[in-house]
Every structure is written in C-alpha cells, then in structure tokens.
Amino acid sequence: QVQLVESGGGSVQAGGSLTLSCEISGFTHDSHCMGWFRQAPGKEREGVASLYTSVAGHATTAYYSDSVKGRFSISQDNTGNTLYLQMDSLQLDDTAMYYCAAQQEFIPWCGVRGRGSEYIYWGQGTQVTVSS
DSSP states (O other), rough: OOOEEEEOEEETTOOOOOOEEEESSSOOOSEEEEEEEEOTSSSSSSSEEEEEEEEETTTEEEOOOTTTTTTTEEEEEETTTTTEEEEEEEGGGEEEHHHHHEEOOOOGGGGTSSSTTTEEEEEEEEEEEOOO
16 A cells, blocks of 8 residues: 655745655655645645656656746655655745655656655655744
8 A cells, every 4th residue: 555644744934944744655666756746725735746766767857847946856765765845945835735645656857846746655754834
C-alpha cells in the first residue's frame, strides 16, 4: 500500500524559509513522477513543483510553476523515499495546504502545470501560513 506523509509546514513571516518533506512508502521506484501541489482557501489546487525520475537514464528532471520558480527547489534523497520542497523568499500568496503526490509513470511536466488530476497517490497535506 502506497503511503505519503508530509511534514515541515508551519507559520513563517514573509521573506522567510521552510522545508517540506514527504515520506513515501510502498512505492515501486520505476520511472515515476512526484510533485508538490497546494490549495489555498477558496482556490483550486495548483501545481508547485514536480520531479521526474528516469530509472533507465538515472536522471531526474525538475519542473516549477512560474509563481515559485527561483524561490522553491524540489529534490529527493538518495533512496527516493523522501521528497523535499525547499521554500525561500516566502510570500503571502504562498499560504496554502501543501500536498505531495506520486505516480508511477511519466506525466507531461509531471503535472506541475495542472491540478494534479493525473496523480493517484496523495498525502494528507501540511499547512503553510505566511504572515506579514
């Protein structure tokens, strides 16, 4: 059974930083996509950052939404069992519930340009609140 558990959310002042983690278990690490999505109150879920790992090519490709490019960084540990989202220069608009997701296939841009409907596996979310 695939399980994703996010952690690392919290409250931070604008301009500050947070690092989110997502522990993944029961996932077969063939070529796959993993991503971070967020949903603010009253808004639709949106892609933040995603990562495609090609097992055959031993390579990863990161994708970012325009709103976070240059401020956020997605990465994973050597085992592929932990996904990270380093968030710097946080802005008020970054306030949202953040979710990680995983899918055992390639999705164009690993779904970062959409709402993540292609993903099957989701975590429960971790809240990020940015204040002035």
